[in-house]
Amino acid sequence: xxxxxxxxxxxxxxxxxxxxxxxxKALLMGEVQGQGYIGQALGIADVLAASYFHAxxxxxxxxxxxxxxxxxxxxxxxxxxxxxxxxxxxxxPEEELETYGMDDSRMPMSGMASYTPGMEIxxxxxxxxxxxxxxxxxxxxxxxxxxxxxxxxxDGELGEGSTWEAAMSGAHHKLNNLICLVDFxxxxxxxxxxxxxxxxxxxxxxxxxGWHCQRVDGNDLNAVVAAFDKARAVSxxxxxxxxFDTRMCKGVPFLESREIxxxxxxxxxxxxxALAVLEEGKPQ
Amino acid sequence: xxxxxxxxxxxxxxxxERMATSAMIASLAAExxxxxxxxxxxxxxxxxxxxxxxxxLTADLSKYTDLHVFANVMPDRxxxxxxxxxxxxxxxxxxxxxxxxxxxxxxxxFASRRAYDFIAMAIAEENLPVxxxxxxxxxxxxxxPSHQATEDLAIFRGLPNMTIIDPCDADDIAGMVxxxxxxxxxxxxxxxxxxxxxxxxxxxxxxxxxxxxxQMIREGKDVLIISSGFMTMRxxxxxERLAADNVDVAVLHVPTIKPLxxxxxxxxxxxxxxxVVTAENHTEVGGLGEAVARTLLTNGVxxxxxxxxxxxEFLEAGALPTLHDMYEISVDKVAERIKGWL
Numbered sequence: 216x217x218x219x220x221x222x223x224x225x226x227x228x229x230x231x232x233x234x235x236x237x238x239x240k241a242l243l244m245g246e247v248q249g250q251g252y253i254g255q256a257l258g259i260a261d262v263l264a265a266s267y268f269h270a271x272x273x274x275x276x277x278x279x280x281x282x283x284x285x286x287x288x289x290x291x292x293x294x295x296x297x298x299x300x301x302x303x304x305x306x307x308p309e310e311e312l313e314t315y316g317m318d319d320s321r322m323p324m325s326g327m328a329s330y331t332p333g334m335e336i337x338x339x340x341x342x343x344x345x346x347x348x349x350x351x352x353x354x355x356x357x358x359x360x361x362x363x364x365x366x367x368x369x370d371g372e373l374g375e376g377s378t379w380e381a382a383m384s385g386a387h388h389k390l391n392n393l394i395c396l397v398d399f400x401x402x403x404x405x406x407x408x409x410x411x412x413x414x415x416x417x418x419x420x421x422x423x424x425g426w427h428c429q430r431v432d433g434n435d436l437n438a439v440v441a442a443f444d445k446a447r448a449v450s451x452x453x454x455x456x457x458x459f460d461t462r463m464c465k466g467v468p469f470l471e472s473r474e475i476x477x478x479x480x481x482x483x484x485x486x487x488x489a490l491a492v493l494e495e496g497k498p499q
Numbered sequence: 500x501x502x503x504x505x506x507x508x509x510x511x512x513x514x515x516e517r518m519a520t521s522a523m524i525a526s527l528a529a530e531x532x533x534x535x536x537x538x539x540x541x542x543x544x545x546x547x548x549x550x551x552x553x554x555x556l557t558a559d560l561s562k563y564t565d566l567h568v569f570a571n572v573m574p575d576r577x578x579x580x581x582x583x584x585x586x587x588x589x590x591x592x593x594x595x596x597x598x599x600x601x602x603x604x605x606x607x608x609f610a611s612r613r614a615y616d617f618i619a620m621a622i623a624e625e626n627l628p629v630x631x632x633x634x635x636x637x638x639x640x641x642x643x644p645s646h647q648a649t650e651d652l653a654i655f656r657g658l659p660n661m662t663i664i665d666p667c668d669a670d671d672i673a674g675m676v677x678x679x680x681x682x683x684x685x686x687x688x689x690x691x692x693x694x695x696x697x698x699x700x701x702x703x704x705x706x707x708x709x710x711x712x713x714q715m716i717r718e719g720k721d722v723l724i725i726s727s728g729f730m731t732m733r734x735x736x737x738x739e740r741l742a743a744d745n746v747d748v749a750v751l752h753v754p755t756i757k758p759l760x761x762x763x764x765x766x767x768x769x770x771x772x773x774x775v776v777t778a779e780n781h782t783e784v785g786g787l788g789e790a791v792a793r794t795l796l797t798n799g800v801x802x803x804x805x806x807x808x809x810x811x812e813f814l815e816a817g818a819l820p821t822l823h824d825m826y827e828i829s830v831d832k833v834a835e836r837i838k839g840w841l
Contacts, residue, residue, distance in 0.1 A: 328625055335596075340620045341633070346586040348622055352592020353578065358597065359552075380583035384590065387581070411500075 220405045223268040227357055230436050231498040234264035235302060238466050238493055241297035244315035244322075246486040251324070254463035254470065254479045256296035257359050258400050259367075262433050265301040266365065266396075270443040275305035276302075278333045282362055286349055287335050289344020289368040291396070294326035297334065306333040335372040342375025344394060349384050352393040352454075365445070367396045370405035373414040379424070386425025392447050393454040395426075398433065402477050417458055426456045433459025467492050479480070501603060502714075510643045527639055527819075529732055532696035535669035539632065539690055540568025542676035547573055552600045553680065556580055558587040564604035564634045564683050565692045584614040586643025591629045592621035600628050600680050607633035607648030607689060611655060622685045623660045629685050636665070636689035636728065637780030638809055638826060643816035646766055649809050655687045656757055663756040664688035665710070665728035665779070665787070669695040671754050674708025682710060689728060699752065713760040715767065719749035723767055726778040727753045727787050730807070730828065737833040749773065756787055761794045768800050770816065774840060775802040780828065785806035805840050806834060 223230055239254035263400055266286060267273075273283040288297050298315065301307040308324075314320035321331050325339040336347050348366035373376055382419045385393050399417070400410050409415060421428040427449045431438040439459065446455040464470035470479060481489065547553040547569065556578040561567040570577035580587045584605055591601035610618065610633045622629045633648070639645045662682060666672045666689065677840050681684040699706040704715045716731065717738055724734040731752045738748035751767050753760065768775050768791075775795075777788035787805035795801065809826055823829040827836060 337624050342585075343617060343621050345591060346589025346617065347593040347596070348587060350590035350595075351597055351659055352593070353590065353600055354594045354597025357594075357599065360597075377585035377589070380586035381589065384583065384586045389576075393556055397832060499806075 229409045229498065230268055230440065234260045234269045234330055234436065235466070235493070235496070236303050237263055238297065238491065240302055240309075240312060241295050242467075242486065242490055242493060243312055244295050244298065245481065247313055247481065248316045250480060251295055252292045252478065252479070253295065253481065254402070254437045254477065255293050255400065256299065256400070257291075257378065257467060257470070258461040258463045259293060259296050259433070260299075261400050261436050261439055262367075262396060262461070263296060264437065265439045265443055267300050267304045267479075269440055270447070271365070272362065273304070273306075276449050278306050284362050285335050285348075285364045287338070287351075287364065287366045288326050288347050289336075289338045289372060291325035291327070291337065291339025293367070294322065294324065294334070295462065297326060298322045298331070301331070303370045307331070308464065309333065316464045324453075332392070334372050341369070342377040343373045345378055345381035345385070348393055348395070349381050349390065351389070351484065352385070352390040353388060354474045355392055356390075361392075363392050363394060365396060366439065370397060370399040370401060370408040370414065371411070373397070373417070374498040376413040378475055382421070382424045389452040390454045391449070391452050395454065395456040396494070397456060397458045397460055399458050400463045404461050421458075426450060426454050428456050428458070430458040433461035434465050466496060507631045520569060523657055526587055527691055527696070527698035527699065527729055530697050532701065534694035534696050535673070536694055537565040537568050537692065538669040538672040538695050539676065539692065542673045543569045544572045546680055547576060549681065550600070552598060553694050554578065554594055554599050554601050555605045556591055556594075556601055558582055558584045558605045558609070558758050560605050560634070563606070563692065563700040564632060565691060566602070566604045582621050584609045588614045588617045588629070588631065591700060592617075592625070592627055595622070595627040595629050598781050600630070602630045602632055604632045604690070606635070606646060607636045607651045608676050610648055610687070611648055611651040615654060618685075619658055623658050626647065626660045627683050628683055630679050631685070631687045632690050633688070634690045638814060638822055639691070639729075639819070639830065640782070641819050641822060644813040647814055648813060650784065651687075651689070652756055652779075652787070656785060658791070660684055661757065662686045664708070665756050666754050667727070667729060667752060668698040668729040670697055670699045670706060671708045675754070678708065678710040682733050683701045691729065696732065700774075702735050702817065702823055708754060711755045711760060712756055713753040713755070713763040714752055715749065716752050717748070717750040719747040719773075721746050722748040722774045722776060723751060723839070724778055725751045725753060725764060725768070725772040726789070728757060728780045730778040733830050733833050735741035737837065740830065741837060744838065746838065748837070753787060756790065758789050758824060759794065761798075762807060764791055764794055765800055766797050768795055768802055771802065773802065773833050774805065774837075776805045776807060776840070778807040778828075778833065781808060783810055784811050793801065807836065
């Protein structure tokens with residue numbers, strides 16, 4: 216049986232079904248606001264499914280459990296995607312879905328630690344997550360806590376100098392408990408990331424900075440799962456990075472084909488269309 | 500664009516009156532006072548022996564922030580982050596998230612200007628107990644604007660949750676270290692390093708730093724100086740000089756800039772009959788003087804009021820004594836100005 220349809224631990228659901236559920240929840244939240252970072256959420260859904268239903272250790276009923284793997288959302292605007300997976304994982308109650316981005320909601324548009332159970336840090340000012348991850352990884356080592364720190368960041372954040380300060384630091388301190396996940400969807404606010412400040416050749420850069428680096432198709436669940444397994448199995452005392460090439464709006468073809476997808480404008484009548492299209496692709 | 504060098508006279512090398520630029524690691528001179536060596540480093544070691552949560556981090560400035568004292572005694576609890584201030588404070592935030600109390604050191608210019616967004620979002624917004632301890636505050640180096648943190652207090656005063664300390668001397672520094680560690684939130688403190696004068700206990704033998712409290716160091720009926728940082732040193736010395744001219748000067752020391760001890764300030768300034776003068780080693784914009792002025796005005800207390808502060812300019816390079824005279828924060832100039840206002 217292929218990894219993509221492997222049965223997720225503790226349930227009969229496959230990772231593909233989990234990813235589909237994450238996409239659906241994200242679309243429903245997007246519909247609440249009528250707009251949002253839905254392209255990123257659809258694109259990263261497979262990576263999040265593999266994170267929360269294959270790789271991470273956590274206790275849904277106790278999001279601050281000391282033994283949990285830490286999952287840092289450096290890209291605060293991807294909160295819509297993280298809320299979806301936190302609901303799917305049972306950390307956030309699903310009935311809060313319709314409060315997304317509303318007054319008094321625990322789910323603001325940009326993720327903040329003080330608002331949401333399971334949100335480890337306040338991201339959003341880009342280039343912050345990896346440095347905080349370095350500190351947490353050092354702290355876990357001080358405590359002899361074997362948990363891992365995952366930091367999810369974007370290709371656009373590779374332009375921030377602080378990312379590379381943190382990358383050097385992670386390697387310098389031999390942080391083998393740190394795994395960085397880079398969503399490479401080649402989109403940022405003003406256009407293609409590679410046309411703003413090209414970070415290529417990216418694998419060579421991370422390797423030169425002293426990291427174990429993999430680059431895989433982030434919408435191929437088999438490849439994503441294999442990359443997580445490999446990253447965790449590295450025996451060298453160095454931090455690990457997985458670059459996921461993803462497709463913005465993955466799963467909703469008519470949105471995938473839109474030129475500018477950083478902040479997707481979806482007409483009121485298109486949400487139901489998007490949900491219907493997603494429904495057609497529902498994994499069995 | 501006019502360049503400064505076009506207006507500058509070329510000094511004669513034989514001019515015996517000119518002083519060399521003091522090295523930036525030089526201690527702050529204060530004539531007539533005993534000094535304590537590296538009070539911050541030693542206080543941190545004492546504290547860390549009692550509290551396992553204390554860790555120290557620096558961005559290539561351990562020797563110039565006295566953190567090397569801690570690093571030498573407890574190398575296992577010291578993190579050298581390299582010349583990377585953004586990851587310095589982010590890493591401190593991460594360690595705080597894991598239950599530690601990090602003391603992160605650098606120069607005040609680098610914390611306030613280069614690392615600000617990281618301090619704001621990774622530390623202050625989440626109210627994490629990171630203590631940022633910074634050398635070369637205000638005009639304590641002759642290296643020019645690249646190293647002179649003349650606006651750091653204004654920058655950090657605007658940041659919610661941040662407690663801000665501007666210590667006067669070795670007594671303040673030794674006293675504050677355990678107290679800020681206990682405070683459950685972020686702290687920015689200015690630091691005097693190297694051989695640091697012990698001033699406050701000489702003027703007031705029972706003086707003890709108290710977080711959040713302003714304290715009268717000297718009573719007087721003609722003038723009330725409200726001061727912070729090493730300007731309290733200047734104020735006390737100026738007060739002695741003015742006493743010889745029969746001017747009776749009180750000095751209220753305000754080492755905690757935020758939250759400001761408005762109660763004590765209002766009580767003292769409200770007594771009436773005294774000229775109130777604020778004195779700070781900081782630009783006149785957004786520091787102690789403006790904070791006190793706002794406190795007085797919004798509470799209907801309106802004494803005669805003057806500010807001693809650095810001008811709203813990028814300051815000159817040169818020898819510190821020359822610069823302190825030039826910008827009128829030396830003892831001579833403080834005494835002279837106060838006399839002129841009476």
